Amino acid sequence: MPQSAEEIFELARLEPRGEDDLGFRSWPAFPWVAGEGEVLPRPLDPPVATDRVRDGEGGRPCFRCTHPDEGVVWRDDRWLLASSCEGRGGLLSFWLQTREHMDFGEMTEELAGELGRLVLRCHNAMLALPNAGRVHIGKWGDGSAHLHVLLMVRPERLAQVIGSFAVEWDDLLPVIPIEVWEAEVAQVAAAMAAGGDGEVLVPS
Ligand SMILES: [Zn+2]
Known part of the structure:
Protein backbone atom coordinates (compact mmCIF):
# COMPACT_ATOMS: atom_id res chain seq x y z
CA MET A 1 0.00 0.00 0.00
CA ARG A 52 -6.73 16.75 -9.15
CA VAL A 53 -9.75 16.61 -11.42
CA ARG A 54 -8.71 15.82 -14.97
CA ASP A 55 -10.18 16.98 -18.25
CA GLY A 56 -13.04 14.65 -19.13
CA GLU A 57 -14.24 14.02 -15.59
CA GLY A 58 -16.09 15.93 -12.91
CA GLY A 59 -17.98 17.93 -15.50
CA ARG A 60 -14.83 19.20 -17.23
CA PRO A 61 -14.84 18.90 -21.04
CA CYS A 62 -12.73 16.19 -22.69
CA PHE A 63 -10.48 17.46 -25.48
CA ARG A 64 -10.55 14.21 -27.44
CA CYS A 65 -14.33 13.85 -27.23
CA THR A 66 -14.86 17.45 -28.34
CA HIS A 67 -12.15 17.23 -31.04
CA PRO A 68 -12.46 13.65 -32.31
CA ASP A 69 -10.46 14.28 -35.49
CA GLU A 70 -7.79 16.70 -34.33
CA GLY A 71 -4.29 15.44 -35.03
CA VAL A 72 -5.61 12.00 -35.96
CA VAL A 73 -3.37 10.27 -38.51
CA TRP A 74 -4.86 6.76 -38.34
CA ARG A 75 -7.98 5.17 -36.89
CA ASP A 76 -10.10 2.07 -36.94
CA ASP A 77 -13.47 1.40 -35.33
CA ARG A 78 -12.17 1.53 -31.77
CA TRP A 79 -8.75 3.18 -31.78
CA LEU A 80 -7.01 6.29 -33.08
CA LEU A 81 -3.42 7.42 -33.41
CA ALA A 82 -2.77 11.16 -33.13
CA SER A 83 0.25 13.40 -33.39
CA SER A 84 0.42 17.11 -32.75
CA CYS A 85 1.27 19.40 -35.63
CA GLU A 86 1.03 22.59 -33.60
CA GLY A 87 2.71 21.46 -30.42
CA ARG A 88 5.55 19.56 -32.01
CA GLY A 89 8.65 18.99 -29.91
CA GLY A 90 12.10 17.81 -30.83
CA LEU A 91 11.14 14.14 -30.83
CA LEU A 92 8.40 12.51 -32.86
CA SER A 93 5.59 11.33 -30.59
CA PHE A 94 2.14 9.84 -30.96
CA TRP A 95 -0.86 9.33 -28.75
CA LEU A 96 -2.70 6.02 -29.06
CA GLN A 97 -6.25 6.36 -27.75
CA THR A 98 -9.62 4.67 -27.72
CA ARG A 99 -12.21 6.53 -29.76
CA GLU A 100 -14.72 5.95 -26.98
CA HIS A 101 -14.22 7.87 -23.75
CA MET A 102 -12.94 5.56 -21.05
CA ASP A 103 -10.18 5.55 -18.46
CA PHE A 104 -7.28 3.12 -18.79
CA GLY A 105 -8.63 0.77 -16.13
CA GLU A 106 -12.01 0.56 -17.79
CA MET A 107 -10.75 -1.36 -20.82
CA THR A 108 -12.09 -4.83 -21.35
CA GLU A 109 -9.46 -7.54 -21.64
CA GLU A 110 -10.34 -7.80 -25.31
CA LEU A 111 -9.57 -4.10 -25.81
CA ALA A 112 -6.39 -4.46 -23.78
CA GLY A 113 -5.31 -7.23 -26.15
CA GLU A 114 -5.93 -4.92 -29.09
CA LEU A 115 -3.96 -2.18 -27.36
CA GLY A 116 -0.98 -4.49 -26.97
CA ARG A 117 -0.97 -5.38 -30.65
CA LEU A 118 -1.35 -1.73 -31.72
CA VAL A 119 1.43 -0.57 -29.39
CA LEU A 120 3.71 -3.20 -30.90
CA ARG A 121 2.82 -2.19 -34.45
CA CYS A 122 3.33 1.51 -33.75
CA HIS A 123 6.55 0.83 -31.84
CA ASN A 124 8.02 -1.12 -34.70
CA ALA A 125 6.91 1.44 -37.29
CA MET A 126 8.59 4.23 -35.33
CA LEU A 127 11.74 2.18 -34.82
CA ALA A 128 11.91 1.66 -38.59
CA LEU A 129 12.18 5.42 -39.19
CA PRO A 130 15.57 6.75 -40.33
CA ASN A 131 17.93 7.47 -37.43
CA ALA A 132 15.60 5.99 -34.80
CA GLY A 133 17.45 4.81 -31.70
CA ARG A 134 14.73 3.66 -29.32
CA VAL A 135 10.99 4.02 -28.86
CA HIS A 136 9.71 4.91 -25.41
CA ILE A 137 6.19 4.15 -24.26
CA GLY A 138 4.45 6.04 -21.47
CA LYS A 139 1.13 5.84 -19.70
CA TRP A 140 0.54 8.80 -17.41
CA GLY A 141 -2.96 10.21 -17.35
CA ASP A 142 -2.95 13.14 -14.94
CA GLY A 143 -4.07 15.58 -17.62
CA SER A 144 -6.94 13.83 -19.35
CA ALA A 145 -9.29 11.08 -18.22
CA HIS A 146 -9.56 9.83 -21.82
CA LEU A 147 -7.37 6.73 -22.29
CA HIS A 148 -4.08 7.65 -23.95
CA VAL A 149 -0.68 6.01 -24.32
CA LEU A 150 2.38 7.99 -25.43
CA LEU A 151 4.91 6.62 -27.91
CA MET A 152 8.05 8.70 -28.46
CA VAL A 153 11.06 7.90 -30.63
CA ARG A 154 14.47 9.24 -29.75
CA PRO A 155 17.31 9.53 -32.28
CA GLU A 156 20.31 7.23 -32.12
CA ARG A 157 23.72 8.56 -31.12
CA LEU A 158 22.65 11.52 -28.98
CA ALA A 159 23.98 9.93 -25.83
CA GLN A 160 22.24 12.33 -23.43
CA VAL A 161 18.77 11.92 -24.89
CA ILE A 162 17.87 8.68 -23.18
CA GLY A 163 15.38 7.18 -20.78
CA SER A 164 12.78 9.29 -19.02
CA PHE A 165 14.96 12.37 -19.58
CA ALA A 166 14.09 12.14 -23.28
CA VAL A 167 10.68 13.57 -22.36
CA GLU A 168 12.37 16.70 -21.03
CA TRP A 169 14.79 16.86 -23.95
CA ASP A 170 11.73 16.87 -26.22
CA ASP A 171 11.00 20.39 -24.97
CA LEU A 172 14.61 21.54 -25.35
CA LEU A 173 15.59 20.23 -28.78
CA PRO A 174 14.76 22.15 -31.98
CA VAL A 175 11.26 21.49 -33.27
CA ILE A 176 11.09 18.85 -36.02
CA PRO A 177 10.87 20.59 -39.43
CA ILE A 178 7.30 20.31 -40.70
CA GLU A 179 8.24 18.42 -43.86
CA VAL A 180 10.19 15.84 -41.86
CA TRP A 181 7.34 15.52 -39.37
CA GLU A 182 4.81 15.01 -42.17
CA ALA A 183 6.92 12.34 -43.86
CA GLU A 184 7.55 10.44 -40.61
CA VAL A 185 3.90 10.62 -39.56
CA ALA A 186 2.81 9.35 -42.98
CA GLN A 187 5.22 6.40 -42.76
CA VAL A 188 3.97 5.38 -39.31
CA ALA A 189 0.31 5.85 -40.23
CA ALA A 190 0.79 3.69 -43.32
CA ALA A 191 2.32 0.95 -41.18
CA MET A 192 -0.64 1.08 -38.81
CA ALA A 193 -2.97 0.58 -41.79
CA ALA A 194 -0.97 -2.34 -43.19
CA GLY A 195 -3.13 -5.24 -44.22
CA GLY A 196 -6.20 -3.04 -44.56
CA ASP A 197 -6.49 -2.21 -40.87
CA GLY A 198 -8.23 1.10 -40.40
CA GLU A 199 -7.70 4.26 -42.41
CA VAL A 200 -4.92 6.83 -42.77
CA LEU A 201 -5.87 10.48 -42.34
CA VAL A 202 -4.07 13.74 -42.97
CA PRO A 203 -3.80 15.35 -39.55
CA SER A 204 -5.84 18.48 -39.04
ZN1 LIG B 1 -13.10 11.74 -23.89
Whole structure:
Protein backbone atom coordinates (compact mmCIF):
# COMPACT_ATOMS: atom_id res chain seq x y z
CA MET A 1 0.00 0.00 0.00
CA PRO A 2 1.46 3.39 -0.93
CA GLN A 3 2.23 5.85 1.80
CA SER A 4 -0.38 8.55 2.31
CA ALA A 5 0.29 12.09 1.10
CA GLU A 6 0.56 13.20 4.72
CA GLU A 7 3.13 10.49 5.52
CA ILE A 8 5.26 11.39 2.49
CA PHE A 9 4.98 15.12 3.22
CA GLU A 10 5.99 14.62 6.84
CA LEU A 11 8.99 12.49 5.89
CA ALA A 12 10.04 15.03 3.27
CA ARG A 13 9.82 17.79 5.88
CA LEU A 14 11.76 15.89 8.52
CA GLU A 15 14.25 14.10 6.32
CA PRO A 16 14.89 16.08 3.11
CA ARG A 17 17.14 14.21 0.76
CA GLY A 18 20.74 15.34 0.81
CA GLU A 19 23.34 16.01 -1.82
CA ASP A 20 24.29 12.34 -1.89
CA ASP A 21 20.78 11.53 -3.13
CA LEU A 22 20.89 14.10 -5.89
CA GLY A 23 23.78 12.67 -7.86
CA PHE A 24 21.58 12.39 -10.92
CA ARG A 25 22.10 16.13 -11.41
CA SER A 26 25.61 15.32 -12.64
CA TRP A 27 24.45 12.69 -15.11
CA PRO A 28 25.01 13.76 -18.73
CA ALA A 29 21.38 12.86 -19.45
CA PHE A 30 20.11 15.35 -16.85
CA PRO A 31 19.03 18.19 -19.14
CA TRP A 32 19.50 21.08 -16.73
CA VAL A 33 22.62 22.90 -15.56
CA ALA A 34 22.93 25.72 -13.10
CA GLY A 35 22.94 29.21 -14.57
CA GLU A 36 23.64 32.13 -12.31
CA GLY A 37 21.92 30.40 -9.44
CA GLU A 38 21.97 26.87 -8.19
CA VAL A 39 19.38 24.34 -9.37
CA LEU A 40 17.66 23.18 -6.21
CA PRO A 41 14.88 20.67 -5.57
CA ARG A 42 11.55 22.40 -5.10
CA PRO A 43 10.16 21.93 -1.56
CA LEU A 44 7.17 19.62 -1.42
CA ASP A 45 3.87 21.42 -0.88
CA PRO A 46 1.54 20.07 1.81
CA PRO A 47 -1.17 17.63 0.68
CA VAL A 48 -4.36 19.13 -0.71
CA ALA A 49 -7.87 18.04 0.25
CA THR A 50 -8.72 16.17 -2.95
CA ASP A 51 -6.81 14.76 -5.90
CA ARG A 52 -6.73 16.75 -9.15
CA VAL A 53 -9.75 16.61 -11.42
CA ARG A 54 -8.71 15.82 -14.97
CA ASP A 55 -10.18 16.98 -18.25
CA GLY A 56 -13.04 14.65 -19.13
CA GLU A 57 -14.24 14.02 -15.59
CA GLY A 58 -16.09 15.93 -12.91
CA GLY A 59 -17.98 17.93 -15.50
CA ARG A 60 -14.83 19.20 -17.23
CA PRO A 61 -14.84 18.90 -21.04
CA CYS A 62 -12.73 16.19 -22.69
CA PHE A 63 -10.48 17.46 -25.48
CA ARG A 64 -10.55 14.21 -27.44
CA CYS A 65 -14.33 13.85 -27.23
CA THR A 66 -14.86 17.45 -28.34
CA HIS A 67 -12.15 17.23 -31.04
CA PRO A 68 -12.46 13.65 -32.31
CA ASP A 69 -10.46 14.28 -35.49
CA GLU A 70 -7.79 16.70 -34.33
CA GLY A 71 -4.29 15.44 -35.03
CA VAL A 72 -5.61 12.00 -35.96
CA VAL A 73 -3.37 10.27 -38.51
CA TRP A 74 -4.86 6.76 -38.34
CA ARG A 75 -7.98 5.17 -36.89
CA ASP A 76 -10.10 2.07 -36.94
CA ASP A 77 -13.47 1.40 -35.33
CA ARG A 78 -12.17 1.53 -31.77
CA TRP A 79 -8.75 3.18 -31.78
CA LEU A 80 -7.01 6.29 -33.08
CA LEU A 81 -3.42 7.42 -33.41
CA ALA A 82 -2.77 11.16 -33.13
CA SER A 83 0.25 13.40 -33.39
CA SER A 84 0.42 17.11 -32.75
CA CYS A 85 1.27 19.40 -35.63
CA GLU A 86 1.03 22.59 -33.60
CA GLY A 87 2.71 21.46 -30.42
CA ARG A 88 5.55 19.56 -32.01
CA GLY A 89 8.65 18.99 -29.91
CA GLY A 90 12.10 17.81 -30.83
CA LEU A 91 11.14 14.14 -30.83
CA LEU A 92 8.40 12.51 -32.86
CA SER A 93 5.59 11.33 -30.59
CA PHE A 94 2.14 9.84 -30.96
CA TRP A 95 -0.86 9.33 -28.75
CA LEU A 96 -2.70 6.02 -29.06
CA GLN A 97 -6.25 6.36 -27.75
CA THR A 98 -9.62 4.67 -27.72
CA ARG A 99 -12.21 6.53 -29.76
CA GLU A 100 -14.72 5.95 -26.98
CA HIS A 101 -14.22 7.87 -23.75
CA MET A 102 -12.94 5.56 -21.05
CA ASP A 103 -10.18 5.55 -18.46
CA PHE A 104 -7.28 3.12 -18.79
CA GLY A 105 -8.63 0.77 -16.13
CA GLU A 106 -12.01 0.56 -17.79
CA MET A 107 -10.75 -1.36 -20.82
CA THR A 108 -12.09 -4.83 -21.35
CA GLU A 109 -9.46 -7.54 -21.64
CA GLU A 110 -10.34 -7.80 -25.31
CA LEU A 111 -9.57 -4.10 -25.81
CA ALA A 112 -6.39 -4.46 -23.78
CA GLY A 113 -5.31 -7.23 -26.15
CA GLU A 114 -5.93 -4.92 -29.09
CA LEU A 115 -3.96 -2.18 -27.36
CA GLY A 116 -0.98 -4.49 -26.97
CA ARG A 117 -0.97 -5.38 -30.65
CA LEU A 118 -1.35 -1.73 -31.72
CA VAL A 119 1.43 -0.57 -29.39
CA LEU A 120 3.71 -3.20 -30.90
CA ARG A 121 2.82 -2.19 -34.45
CA CYS A 122 3.33 1.51 -33.75
CA HIS A 123 6.55 0.83 -31.84
CA ASN A 124 8.02 -1.12 -34.70
CA ALA A 125 6.91 1.44 -37.29
CA MET A 126 8.59 4.23 -35.33
CA LEU A 127 11.74 2.18 -34.82
CA ALA A 128 11.91 1.66 -38.59
CA LEU A 129 12.18 5.42 -39.19
CA PRO A 130 15.57 6.75 -40.33
CA ASN A 131 17.93 7.47 -37.43
CA ALA A 132 15.60 5.99 -34.80
CA GLY A 133 17.45 4.81 -31.70
CA ARG A 134 14.73 3.66 -29.32
CA VAL A 135 10.99 4.02 -28.86
CA HIS A 136 9.71 4.91 -25.41
CA ILE A 137 6.19 4.15 -24.26
CA GLY A 138 4.45 6.04 -21.47
CA LYS A 139 1.13 5.84 -19.70
CA TRP A 140 0.54 8.80 -17.41
CA GLY A 141 -2.96 10.21 -17.35
CA ASP A 142 -2.95 13.14 -14.94
CA GLY A 143 -4.07 15.58 -17.62
CA SER A 144 -6.94 13.83 -19.35
CA ALA A 145 -9.29 11.08 -18.22
CA HIS A 146 -9.56 9.83 -21.82
CA LEU A 147 -7.37 6.73 -22.29
CA HIS A 148 -4.08 7.65 -23.95
CA VAL A 149 -0.68 6.01 -24.32
CA LEU A 150 2.38 7.99 -25.43
CA LEU A 151 4.91 6.62 -27.91
CA MET A 152 8.05 8.70 -28.46
CA VAL A 153 11.06 7.90 -30.63
CA ARG A 154 14.47 9.24 -29.75
CA PRO A 155 17.31 9.53 -32.28
CA GLU A 156 20.31 7.23 -32.12
CA ARG A 157 23.72 8.56 -31.12
CA LEU A 158 22.65 11.52 -28.98
CA ALA A 159 23.98 9.93 -25.83
CA GLN A 160 22.24 12.33 -23.43
CA VAL A 161 18.77 11.92 -24.89
CA ILE A 162 17.87 8.68 -23.18
CA GLY A 163 15.38 7.18 -20.78
CA SER A 164 12.78 9.29 -19.02
CA PHE A 165 14.96 12.37 -19.58
CA ALA A 166 14.09 12.14 -23.28
CA VAL A 167 10.68 13.57 -22.36
CA GLU A 168 12.37 16.70 -21.03
CA TRP A 169 14.79 16.86 -23.95
CA ASP A 170 11.73 16.87 -26.22
CA ASP A 171 11.00 20.39 -24.97
CA LEU A 172 14.61 21.54 -25.35
CA LEU A 173 15.59 20.23 -28.78
CA PRO A 174 14.76 22.15 -31.98
CA VAL A 175 11.26 21.49 -33.27
CA ILE A 176 11.09 18.85 -36.02
CA PRO A 177 10.87 20.59 -39.43
CA ILE A 178 7.30 20.31 -40.70
CA GLU A 179 8.24 18.42 -43.86
CA VAL A 180 10.19 15.84 -41.86
CA TRP A 181 7.34 15.52 -39.37
CA GLU A 182 4.81 15.01 -42.17
CA ALA A 183 6.92 12.34 -43.86
CA GLU A 184 7.55 10.44 -40.61
CA VAL A 185 3.90 10.62 -39.56
CA ALA A 186 2.81 9.35 -42.98
CA GLN A 187 5.22 6.40 -42.76
CA VAL A 188 3.97 5.38 -39.31
CA ALA A 189 0.31 5.85 -40.23
CA ALA A 190 0.79 3.69 -43.32
CA ALA A 191 2.32 0.95 -41.18
CA MET A 192 -0.64 1.08 -38.81
CA ALA A 193 -2.97 0.58 -41.79
CA ALA A 194 -0.97 -2.34 -43.19
CA GLY A 195 -3.13 -5.24 -44.22
CA GLY A 196 -6.20 -3.04 -44.56
CA ASP A 197 -6.49 -2.21 -40.87
CA GLY A 198 -8.23 1.10 -40.40
CA GLU A 199 -7.70 4.26 -42.41
CA VAL A 200 -4.92 6.83 -42.77
CA LEU A 201 -5.87 10.48 -42.34
CA VAL A 202 -4.07 13.74 -42.97
CA PRO A 203 -3.80 15.35 -39.55
CA SER A 204 -5.84 18.48 -39.04
ZN1 LIG B 1 -13.10 11.74 -23.89
